Amino acid sequence: MHPGDWHRIDDLDLFLSRAGTFLHSQPALHTVPLTVTEALRTRGPHAYGDVAPVFGVLERESEVRAVYFRTPPFRLNLTRLTPEEADALAVHLAAADHPLPGVSGERATAVAFAEAWQRHTGATAGLHESQRLYRLGTLTVPGPVPAGRPRIVEKRDRDQLAGWKDEFSVAIGGTADSRAGEWADFRIAYGGITFWEDTDGSPVSMAGATPMVAGQVRVAPVYTPSHLCGRGYAGAVTAEVSRAALASGADEVLLFTDLANPTSNALYQRIGYRPVADFAVYDFTA
Template identity: 65%
Template sequence: MAPVAYNWQLTHDLDVFLARAGEFLRSRPAMHTVPLSVTDTLRRRGIHGFGAGVPVFGFLEREGTVRAAFFRTPPYRLNVTPLSGEEADALAVRLAEEAHSPPGVFGDRATVAAFAEAWQRRTGATVSQRSRERLYRLHLLTPPEPAPPGRARVATGADREELARWQGQFAAAIGEGASRDGGAWADDRIAYGGVTLWETPDGTPVAMACVTPLIAGQIRVAPVYTPAPLRGRGYAGAATAEVSRAALAAGAEEVLLFTDLANPTSNGLYQRIGYRPVSDFATYDFACDVTATAAPWPNRSPNDGS
């Protein structure tokens, strides 16, 4: 039997990528929630919606059917859909050939472990696991009782400055730095009603819960943030319950969220609200000079075939 060929197709054209891989992404909306929401953001905000770098997209087609995909929006990590070990290895080879040097990878746990091993073997990268996350799906919404004093409301333009500041604090808290413009992030979320604030009876905002737009029947809650001095009072849980209720009312068939498995507090909170585990994901960081280690494969311009 002839060996299976894993011919990854690369492109910088979002429309080409969605025309070829869009149906595949929509076929598993929970597992593909990140590529669905990121490509939706790029369509709304433009190809530089996540930074000045040019995104790269890719898909793996066999017998006329797309069975895997990836994307990267610089300066962020590679994001991959579930892959077999052979598919992950073939992707590592293709990206090394094209002199791509992602700073890391995010995806389901088994896939990114296989890709990280292949990337290290193919490029000499230093590889380290950064975090483990769990994807949850809302099963039966159970709002926390009693709710903290106050109410939920959708953020407006008047909240822009505070939202931008909180987004920066959230990014710093998870170790991502300030690589995105907080004001642009706030503008985008406000435009589609994507931020809900919990405010105290005197009208002071104390927490936010954000959601992605409805796409392929799914909405993802992300991020949820309470400033450090205000934590432990139930604000985040109340805000999350409210955006979850609103997502269902908006017609979402699946309401999803990720949690850091190193944070038992948030994992316990979301399960009490009614979320149940779907799958485990992980993030790996890479440190390497791909241009110095890609010599075993043919040198090709990064623009060839992409």
């Protein structure tokens, strides 16, 4: 195929007007672009960084077949592509001198693009993480349920929440989040994080959920400080957030896991989550 079939779009509204139907056609597989563009729509173009986001669509016969987006400084995100489509996108982005720190997408797509990017730019691609996307089936609260209770975060929890966001970012291989406070404000505003509190009222774990879009909600992030792990807190708070998502009317409740963590994968399956597709995240170095 020809690289010219790919079209860069810098305006979010224009991107959604052209790609919205395609994104809504498979809400589970497109959960990341759906939730990220919803955050950009509600929080503004600099929700994820100081540099404006970039979008693109693959169009053939006036129909959108795939999309990409990037919110610098983060990696390129792709919907499902054939190897030929991935190669054409690599040519399209390389020709535009569009440097990339990495790529994320369904496994086969991410592999195809990483290989194409290496061919066309000379960059080196290294696997950063293998992920699995799960969809909730029948919700089951894992037992035994720990002492304590769930509580939706409030304004008084801002510092605690921002601090845990920093810790979570580091725990998954990133760096402390300079926008953790803004992120906390956004999540608090719509009740998007739930704490599990110990019997003395101390938060011991948290789970979040994205705003509903296209009938789907994604559970993220789930975090328990390392010294509190293994006590059932993560399972209890994840089950509560999942229950609340269903109660809000979500058709699909989703979450991603790191396949290198067998404990979390087993836990989420005990709660009732079932595999949908595998994803991969690659880093690029010059």
